[in-house]
Amino acid sequence: MAIQYAGGTNINATFTGDTTTSIVDNIRTQLLLAGWTSISGASGDWIIRSALTAASLQIDVRLYASGASGRARFQRTGLSMTEPAPLAPSNDLHLLPAASKTFRIIANRYQFFVLVAASANARDFICGGVPYVESFQTSYVAWCHGNALTDTDTTMRPSFRTMCSLRELAVTASNSWQVSASSHLVSPTGGPRSQGLIVPTGQTDTAGANPDNTGRLWHNDEAFKIPARICYGVGATDNAVERGQLWDAVVVTQEYTNDLNPIVFDSRNWYNVTMHGVESSVSIGLPSLLVVIP
Amino acid sequence: MAIQYAGGTNVNTTFAGDTRTLIVDNIRTHLLTAGWTSVSGASGDWIVQSALTPQNLQCRVRLQDPASGSTARVNFRNTGGTLLGIDTYLLASAGYIYRIIANKYQFFVLRAGSTAAREFVCGGVPFLEPFLDTVITECIWSQGNSINDGDTTTRRSFRTQCNARAGGSRWQVVNGNAWSATDTPGGNRGDQRLIVYMRSQHIATQEDAGNLWSSLEAYKVPARIEWGLTAITDHAKCRGQLWDAVVIMKDYTADTTTSFDGKNWFCITSSGTGGQTGASLFVVIP
Numbered sequence: 001m002a003i004q005y006a007g008g009t010n011i012n013a014t015f016t017g018d019t020t021t022s023i024v025d026n027i028r029t030q031l032l033l034a035g036w037t038s039i040s041g042a043s044g045d046w047i048i049r050s051a052l053t054a055a056s057l058q059i060d061v062r063l064y065a066s067g068a069s070g071r072a073r074f075q076r077t078g079l080s081m082t083e084p085a086p087l088a089p090s091n092d093l094h095l096l097p098a099a100s101k102t103f104r105i106i107a108n109r110y111q112f113f114v115l116v117a118a119s120a121n122a123r124d125f126i127c128g129g130v131p132y133v134e135s136f137q138t139s140y141v142a143w144c145h146g147n148a149l150t151d152t153d154t155t156m157r158p159s160f161r162t163m164c165s166l167r168e169l170a171v172t173a174s175n176s177w178q179v180s181a182s183s184h185l186v187s188p189t190g191g192p193r194s195q196g197l198i199v200p201t202g203q204t205d206t207a208g209a210n211p212d213n214t215g216r217l218w219h220n221d222e223a224f225k226i227p228a229r230i231c232y233g234v235g236a237t238d239n240a241v242e243r244g245q246l247w248d249a250v251v252v253t254q255e256y257t258n259d260l261n262p263i264v265f266d267s268r269n270w271y272n273v274t275m276h277g278v279e280s281s282v283s284i285g286l287p288s289l290l291v292v293i294p
Numbered sequence: 295m296a297i298q299y300a301g302g303t304n305v306n307t308t309f310a311g312d313t314r315t316l317i318v319d320n321i322r323t324h325l326l327t328a329g330w331t332s333v334s335g336a337s338g339d340w341i342v343q344s345a346l347t348p349q350n351l352q353c354r355v356r357l358q359d360p361a362s363g364s365t366a367r368v369n370f371r372n373t374g375g376t377l378l379g380i381d382t383y384l385l386a387s388a389g390y391i392y393r394i395i396a397n398k399y400q401f402f403v404l405r406a407g408s409t410a411a412r413e414f415v416c417g418g419v420p421f422l423e424p425f426l427d428t429v430i431t432e433c434i435w436s437q438g439n440s441i442n443d444g445d446t447t448t449r450r451s452f453r454t455q456c457n458a459r460a461g462g463s464r465w466q467v468v469n470g471n472a473w474s475a476t477d478t479p480g481g482n483r484g485d486q487r488l489i490v491y492m493r494s495q496h497i498a499t500q501e502d503a504g505n506l507w508s509s510l511e512a513y514k515v516p517a518r519i520e521w522g523l524t525a526i527t528d529h530a531k532c533r534g535q536l537w538d539a540v541v542i543m544k545d546y547t548a549d550t551t552t553s554f555d556g557k558n559w560f561c562i563t564s565s566g567t568g569g570q571t572g573a574s575l576f577v578v579i580p
Contacts, residue, residue, distance in 0.1 A: 041544040059409050115410035137508050158367065167495035167503070180508060196493035200514075202520045202530045203497065204457040204487055211497040215520045215530045217427055219468065224532075231493050232505040238501035252492075284496045 003004045003227050003266065004132035005292065006033060006108035006247040008051065012261075012271065012293035017103045020044070023095050024063035027105060027114060031061075035109030048128060051109035057130035059110075059142050062089075069094035072114075072208050074144040074177055083186035090177030090283045091187055093146030096123035107270055110247050113273060113291060115161060120278040122148040124164050125161040127273075128177070131230060131244030143230055145176035145195060149187070158194075162278045164251055164287040165196035168177070176232075180243060183234035187226050188211030190258050193233030193240055197251050198286030200224045216253035216285050223254035225265070228289055248292035253285045261293060297516050298557065299578065300397035300537040302329045302345070306560065306579035308406075311390035313337070313530040318357035321394060321453060325355075328501020329398030344419055345398035345524060350425045351419035353434040368403070368415045370436040370465060377472040379465035382438025382444070385412035395560055395577055398486070399537050402562055404453060404579060406549055409564045410442040411462070412525040414441035414453040417561075419536025420519055427464035427560040430468060433533050435519055437464040438488055449477070454564050456541055456573040468533050471524045483529050488541050489516055490573045495578035502572050512544035514554070517575055538578035545572040552580070 012032040020034050021044040028046045032038060039047040045064040052058045058077040063070070075089035075243060083089060103124075103225075106113045109149010111129025128144025145166060147159035158166040158174050166174040171190035178185050178195055185193060193263035217223055225243065228249035231240040248268075255276040262269030270290040305328040309320035314339040320339045326332060333341040340357035341553045346352045356369040357564060364387060370379035384392065392413075402416020417436025439451040439462040448454065449462030458464050460481030466475040475485065491513050493504025506512050517539035522528030538557075545565035552559050563574040 034506070041533070047557060056425070134507070139508065141508075152339050163494070165496075167493065167499060167501070169498050177339040192503050194493075194495070194503075196495055196504060197505045198491055199494045200489045200491050200515075201520075202457075202487045204459045204481075204485070204491055213497055214483040215487055215489060215532070217529070218423075218532045220429055222425075229504075233503075235479075239506075241506045241508050242504060242507050242513075282497050284492065284497050285494050291532040 003250055004245050005245055005254050009033060010248065010292050010294045011105060011107040013121045014102050014104050017070065017095065017097045017101045018099050019097050020065035020070045023097055023103065024065050025187055026103070027063055027072070029111060030105045031107055034107040034112070047081070047149055052276045053110055053130055053132065055133045055140060057133065059128070059130045067151040069096055071151070072126055072144070076140060076142060076144060076179065081180045085183040087179065087184055089177055090144050090184055092151070093126040093144060093175060094123045094148045094151045095126060106293055108248050108292070115273065120147070120156055120162050120275050122153050123151070125159050129247070131246055133244040136161070137244065139181040140179060141193060141230065142179045143177065143243070145174060149175050156278070158279070160197070160273055160289050161224060162275055163283045164199065164289050165194065165283055167191070167194040167196055168279065178232040178234060182233045185234055193235070195230060195232040196240060197287060197289060197291060198226070198231055198242060199228040200226060201285045201288045203284050204275060211282070213251060213282065213284065213286055223252050225252050227248050249286045250290050252290055253287050253288060256288050263290060297540055298535050300399050302476060303327060304538065304578050304580045305394060305396040308391050308393050310355040311386055311392045312388050314366040314386045315360035316334055317386055317392065318359055321357050321368070324394045325396055325401060325533070326528055327518045329400070342427065343468070347399055347421065349422040349432070351422070351433050353419045355417070359465060363400045365412050365443045368438070370417045370434055371375050372432060372467065377467050377470070379436055380474045380476065382436060382463045383412040383440045383443060384415060395579055397538050397578070404562070409439070409448050409454050409548065414439040414451055422539055426534070429532065432470060433468045435466045435486060435521070440464040444463050452562055452575050456490060456575055457485065459485040459487065461485065466521045468523065474523055474559050475526050475549055477513060478526060482526040484522045484526040485530065486519060487530055488573070489515070489518040489520060490541060505572060512542050514540050514542050517541050519524040522579060525552060540576050542571060542574050542576055544574060546574045552576070562580050
């Protein structure tokens with residue numbers, strides 16, 4: 001139940017994303033530094049591959065410039081980026097370029113987050129990778145999501161940037177991809193199957209009765225820090241179950257200043273990914289996702 | 295973050311509850327077997343004391359036949375007798391059989407298969423995490439599932455959920471801050487509860503999500519107890535951990551027994567009666 005550290009090189013870098021091509025080229029450059037490898041492609045359209053986890057999990061990502069956004073498409077290693085079945089790739093995740101716009105990438109050899117400081121705007125956040133899994137979890141597992149549905153979407157969609165869950169009050173669409181073996185869902189519409197991180201809570205009642213969101217602190221007012229375990233369903237009627245643990249990541253049951261860093265504990269520096277108070281949603285546990293930075 | 299085992303003798307036994315006196319005398323007998331000591335009293339009215347935890351926590355309990363009414367009374371207090379709890383109730387009736395599950399720091403009394411009012415009480419002193427060991431110097435919790443001698447309405451308790459919000463008689467103290475509640479409509483955020491694990495989601499949604507592994511095995515976590523510091527309106531915070539106890543994030547039939555971690559376990563919580571997510575309290579039995 002310990003925090004799982006990826007080892008290798010942790011990346012925390014910024015880059016200018018003034019064009020769709022500069023976005024994808026810069027992400028590729030930084031991911032190579034983090035330990036990913038380049039499989040094919042040329043400027044503006046790359047396929048890169050994560051390192052192989054100890055549980056033999058690995059992910060391919062196509063980074064390409066198209067339309068109004070830089071795009072990332074996730075797929076199980078070795079499968080086609082247009083594979084129809086049994087395992088279709090993710091939909092494209094979108095990052096919007098703009099003159100002098102600065103993106104931040106936080107990456108290790110198995111996963112990455114791309115964001116814009118202090119922004120929860122649509123097309124300013126994507127993340128994904130392959131998690132750490134326990135020894136009794138043997139399926140292929142991978143996940144990703146962004147906070148926009150299309151390259152023209154201006155509505156902020158649920159993501160770990162604004163909540164440690166893609167389950168809002170309303171059943172809304174998200175741009176997510178979640179895999180277990182060859183079972184997978186591409187952009188499921190909200191509900192019990194949505195991606196989310198597991199939290200400890202003292203919340204007691206059903207369906208929002210008494211939503212006091214209590215019981216998330218110790219006696220001394222310190223918040224709970226637990227490994228960032230991701231859960232989701234892979235069938236249309238599934239409830240989310242625990243699939244694995246994000247690398248270099250914890251969930252802390254308190255709010256932090258947007259993008260606060262470095263937060264120091266466990267002999268490492270951490271970056272607060274989650275911006276609170278942006279969505280109308282108040283999430284159970286009031287959690288923040290922190291990830292390791294150098 | 296491990297399960298904390300009390301050591302010593304675990305008791306899991308039944309006793310006759312035909313009369314109020316029988317109930318309190320039998321509870322005393324079995325608590326002494328579990329490692330509690332008798333402080334004072336005689337048949338029908340005893341004060342017993344728990345063992346001292348490694349973190350120097352200890353409590354006393356008055357076990358009383360009040361000489362009238364329908365119920366025996368169980369009333370927790372601190373060892374100095376300066377902070378007295380409130381009565382919790384156990385119904386005496388011909389042919390009644392109660393079960394007691396106890397270790398040297400805490401106990402549960404219940405009737406098999408029953409969630410009826412006046413048939414459940416529990417309490418004790420918890421384990422403290424090392425970083426709270428010197429911060430918390432006194433910590434006692436107790437609850438029942440009724441609010442008075444004649445109450446026939448089942449009130450919420452660990453017998454029916456992993457919380458006692460708006461529940462039966464409940465009393466707790468941490469560092470001299472003692473408060474109690476009975477029949478508070480709707481309860482509040484300070485009521486006793488155990489920490490559960492689930493997927494974060496909008497707080498007004500109700501989905502049993504994130505409580506199982508991908509293997510569909512339920513999460514098992516130490517049974518960490520929380521309550522508000524000085525009043526029912528204070529936010530519940532984690533004070534400690536029940537001994538010999540876990541919360542399993544799934545509904546079970548009450549009184550289910552199982553084995554894991556080299557121990558035998560008994561399910562206190564009756565399934566299917568609500569809560570933010572499925573959760574059951576299991577405690578060690580011999």
